Amino acid sequence: MNKLALPIAIIALIASISSFFVLNSKSDLVYVDVNKLIEGYKRTKVERDAFSKKADVLKANVDSLITNWQNELKNYEKERSSMSKKELGLKQELLGNKQQQLNNYQQAIQKQIQEEDKKMTQTVVNDINGYVKEYGKQNGYRVIFGAGGNGNIMYAEDGADLTNEVLTGLNKQYEGK
Numbered sequence: 001m002n003k004l005a006l007p008i009a010i011i012a013l014i015a016s017i018s019s020f021f022v023l024n025s026k027s028d029l030v031y032v033d034v035n036k037l038i039e040g041y042k043r044t045k046v047e048r049d050a051f052s053k054k055a056d057v058l059k060a061n062v063d064s065l066i067t068n069w070q071n072e073l074k075n076y077e078k079e080r081s082s083m084s085k086k087e088l089g090l091k092q093e094l095l096g097n098k099q100q101q102l103n104n105y106q107q108a109i110q111k112q113i114q115e116e117d118k119k120m121t122q123t124v125v126n127d128i129n130g131y132v133k134e135y136g137k138q139n140g141y142r143v144i145f146g147a148g149g150n151g152n153i154m155y156a157e158d159g160a161d162l163t164n165e166v167l168t169g170l171n172k173q174y175e176g177k
Helices: 002-023 036-039 042-082 085-138 163-175
Strands: 029-033 143-148
Touching: 002 029, 002 036, 002 042, 029 036, 029 163, 036 042, 036 085, 042 163, 085 163
Parallel strands: 029 143
Antiparallel strands: none
């Protein structure tokens, strides 16, 4: 019986070591395609739609002011021949001041739109980063790389791409499921 116990113990040891490596063979090096996550995340569409509506309202306001200024300029061109030199000077100064104010307002609106876009994008990115962090912790990954299509991950095995799994979970979390 002693002769049989040693080989059985060795086989059991080899089996347990093998099963340890097979069960823990999940790669520590995985990645997600950040662009696919951003584009596929349902909140991105919701945020972009809301941003677009807000930006359209702001742009329409600027367009309306530009149209009003252009109409004033056309009226000035029509009436200019009947104006005195003093009236011409005052009207030109008034139109010049309005144009400057309009340019300043247009630049302020463009800056506001850029800031709103940046804020919207950061909100989406923060959601994704938070979810990926929790996903990594829950699934035992030491590192999850973010690929952005700009060469930071040149090659990875198919099994190392978690993008679809993460995107599915991210959208379920957003929808409250």
